Each structure stands twice: as C-alpha cells, then as structure tokens.
Amino acid sequence: xxxxxxxxxxxxxxxxxxxxxxxxxxxxxxxxAAELDELVxxxxxxxxxxxxxxxxxxxxxxxxxxxxxxxxxGSVIYGTRAxxxxxxxxxxxxxxxxxxxxxxxxxxxxxxxxxxxxxALGTWIANSPKALEAAGPKALRDEYVHERFEDYxxxxxxxxxxxxxxxxxxxxAFFAFALGIAVCVPAAALLAVNGGNLGVAAGLFAxxxxxxxxxxxxxxxxxxxxxAVVVAGAAGLRLGWTIIDPGDRPRSVALIEEARRAFAxxxxxVVAFVVAGLIEGFVTGHVGQPAVRxxxxxxxxxxxxxxxxxxxxxxxxxxxxxxxxxxD
Numbered sequence: 112x113x114x115x116x117x118x119x120x121x122x123x124x125x126x127x128x129x130x131x132x133x134x135x136x137x138x139x140x141x142x143x144a145a146e147l148d149e150l151v152x153x154x155x156x157x158x159x160x161x162x163x164x165x166x167x168x169x170x171x172x173x174x175x176x177x178x179x180x181x182x183x184x185g186s187v188i189y190g191t192r193a194x195x196x197x198x199x200x201x202x203x204x205x206x207x208x209x210x211x212x213x214x215x216x217x218x219x220x221x222x223x224x225x226x227x228x229x230x231a232l233g234t235w236i237a238n239s240p241k242a243l244e245a246a247g248p249k250a251l252r253d254e255y256v257h258e259r260f261e262d263y264x265x266x267x268x269x270x271x272x273x274x275x276x277x278x279x280x281x282x283x284a285f286f287a288f289a290l291g292i293a294v295c296v297p298a299a300a301l302l303a304v305n306g307g308n309l310g311v312a313a314g315l316f317a318x319x320x321x322x323x324x325x326x327x328x329x330x331x332x333x334x335x336x337x338x339a340v341v342v343a344g345a346a347g348l349r350l351g352w353t354i355i356d357p358g359d360r361p362r363s364v365a366l367i368e369e370a371r372r373a374f375a376x377x378x379x380x381v382v383a384f385v386v387a388g389l390i391e392g393f394v395t396g397h398v399g400q401p402a403v404r405x406x407x408x409x410x411x412x413x414x415x416x417x418x419x420x421x422x423x424x425x426x427x428x429x430x431x432x433x434x435x436x437x438x439d
Contacts (some may be wrong), residue, residue, distance in 0.1 A: 114168050121160055125180060128153040132184040142302070144255035154184045168416075193276060203415065205426040207379030210346075210372045210433020212423025217345035217352070224302040225341055229310035236314025243318050246311060256319045261328060266398030272390025278334055280384040284343035289348020294354055306341060332391035334412035335404035339383040342419075346373040371434040 131150045135142050142150065161177040164170065211218065236242045248251065283305070290297035309329075314327035350369050357365035390407060398404045426433075 112171070114170060117168065118165075118173075119383060121157075124153060125157060125160070125177070128157050128184055129180055130366030132180070132187055135187045140317075140436065151186065151188060154181065154188055157181055157184070169337065180228050188347055203379065204264035204422060205429070205431045206277030206375050206433055206435065208422035208433075209426035209431035210375045210379070211342055211419050212427050213433045214342075214345050214376070215350050217349045220342040221302055221341045221348055224344070225309075225337065226297050227306070228303045229306035229313065232307050232310030233313040233317065234310075237317035242314075246315060252315055254317070258317055260316075261319040261324070261396075264328060264391070269392045269397060269399055271392075273388045276332075276391045277385050280388060281381060282337070283378055287340060287344040287347050289347065290345070291349065291351040291373075292354070293351065294350050298351060300346055300363060302344045303339070309337075323401070326396055327405055331395045331398075331404040331408035332387045333406045335383055335390070335415055336387040338412060338415060339380045339387065343380055349373065363421055368434060372432065375433050377436045386411060396403070 124269050131142065131146060131153065134146075135150060155348050157177060158181050161174070164177055166175050181374055226228075236246055242253075246256075279333050283301075285300055290301060312329075313322075313325055316322055350366070353365045353369045354362065360368070390411060394404055398407070407422070
C-alpha cells in the first residue's frame with residue numbers, strides 16, 4: 112500500500128481518535144462507556160499504524176503526527192486509570208471512614224439494638240430452666256451444642272463456604288441499611304432479631320457449660336462481621352431518622368444527602384464482609400487452636416475499629432462528611 116492510500120484509508124480513524132481524545136481531555140466523564148471502549152480500540156489500532164509508518168514509509172511528518180496523536184490519547188487512557196486508583200484511595204482514606212464517623216451516634220444506637228437483646232436473652236436462657244426448656248427439647252439442644260454448631264463451620268469446602276458467608280452477610284447488611292428508609296422500625300427490628308439469635312445460641316452453650324467452645328467459634332469472624340452489620344444498620348437508621356427529622360434542610364434534599372453517605376458506607380463495608388467471610392471459611396472451622404482463632408479475630412477487629420476511628424476523625428477535621436463525590 113502506497114502512502115497516499117495509507118493516508119486515505121486510515122485518515123478517518125485518526126480523525127476520530129483525535130476527536131475522542133479532545134473530548135475526553137475536557138473531562139473523561141464526558142464520554143459514554145461505548146465511547147471509552149472506542150477510544151481504547153482506536154488507540155491500539157493507531158499505535159499499530161504508527162509502527163507501520165515508521166517501518167515502511169519513513170515520512171517524518173506522518174510519523175510525528177501519529178506519534179503526537181498516540182501520545183495524547185495514551186495520556187488520557189492511562190491518566191483515567193491513575194485517577195481511578197486515586198479515587199479508590201481517596202474513598203478509603205476519607206469518604207468511607209468519614210461517613211461512619213458522621214454516623215457514630217447511630218452506630219451506638221445500632222450496637223445497643225443488637226447487643227442488649229443478645230445479652231438479655233443469653234442471660235435469661237443460661238439462668239432460667241423454663242427459658243431453656245422453651246428454647247427446645249433437650250435432645251435437640253444437646254445436638255446443637257455438641258455437634259451441629261461446630262459442624263456448620265467444617266462440613267463444606269472452605270472456599271465455597273467463605274463465598275456463601277460473604278454473600279449472606281452482604282445481603283443482611285443491605286437489608287439492614289435499606290429497611291431504614293421505612294422510618295427506622297424494620298432496620299431496628301432486624302438488628303434486634305440478629306442480636307437475639309446470637310443471645311439464644313450463647314445462652315444454650317452457657318447452660319451446657321460450653322461457653323468457651325461457643326466464643327472460640329464465634330469471635331474469630333463474628334467480631335468483624337457483627338461490627339460491619341451494626342455499621343450498616345446505623346446507616347439505615349440514619350436514613351429513616353432523616354425522614355422523621357430532616358433538620359433545617361428540605362426533606363428531599365436531606366434524604367438524598369444521607370443516601371449518598373449510606374451508599375458510601377455500604378460500598379466500604381463490602382471489604383469488611385469479604386475479610387470476615389475469609390476468616391469464617393478458612394480459620395473458624397479449620398484452625399485447631401482456639402487461642403489462635405480468637406487472636407486472628409481480635410486483630411482483624413482492632414485494625415477495623417482503629418482505622419474507622421482514626422481515619423474518621425482525621426477526615427472530619429478536614430471537612431469531610433462521607434457523602435459520595437464530596438468535594439469533587
């Protein structure tokens with residue numbers, strides 16, 4: 112192919128790449144997903160054209176033109192990736208912890224709704240023969256305490272079990288946060304039921320004198336898992352309370368603002384649930400030493416809480432409140 116034909120055949124492609132590059136240079140958000148895909152495809156194609164021009168045509172003007180075009184489009188594409196990485200770092204350094212810190216009073220309320228029923232039911236079942244009998248027949252209680260509870264963590268392959276747990280936990284957290292929109296009541300009820308189930312199980316083990324076994328199986332993953340559910344429930348409570356009392360903002364504006372913050376919390380918690388699921392799948396039922404299991408859970412929980420408190424305070428001092436896209 113002679114150079115004139117090369118120019119005629121490929122000129123429209125170069126023009127289109129230049130157009131997309133100029134458009135993206137004024138803000139990548141201006142391009143649709145299809146246009147971004149087209150930009151990448153054309154960049155790869157024109158890079159090949161540049162190689163062909165250098166090898167076969169040795170035309171300085173053509174080579175310079177294609178070199179500039181490839182360099183400009185490449186900077187847009189790889190700059191987008193760099194901005195994405197910076198956005199993720201900004202999210203976990205400021206947005207997510209700031210959102211949780213902004214909701215700290217609701218986190219305290221969600222924790223009370225979870226752990227007060229747990230403590231009450233656990234104490235009642237552990238110390239009341241009538242409550243213990245009401246929990247179920249003795250044969251079923253013994254099977255649960257001595258076999259079924261522990262087998263739950265061991266019966267399935269670790270990877271499949273971890274994935275199942277992660278999915279279930281994310282669903283529970285989503286419902287805890289989504290139900291808050293109904294004026295807090297369903298979210299509060301879900302937190303109380305979740306805590307009540309924990310209390311019933313703890314009470315059954317305490318009544319059988321197996322408290323150590325229970326906590327060695329629950330604490331490794333449960334500390335992080337329950338903390339994440341509480342934080343998700345707090346986001347739901349905040350949404351519901353915003354409907355009741357939007358403050359000095361119009362109710363619609365307040366709800367949109369809190370929904371952006373709740374969305375940031377739900378995104379950030381996915382990482383916590385993934386880690387909790389990995390611990391439950393690979394540690395709880397497969398690490399023999401109870402002290403090691405519990406130690407792993409304590410370390411994970413300590414890191415999570417320290418991160419939320421330290422980064423949340425720091426982000427709040429800088430003016431962040433945790434709403435998605437805040438300050439962009």
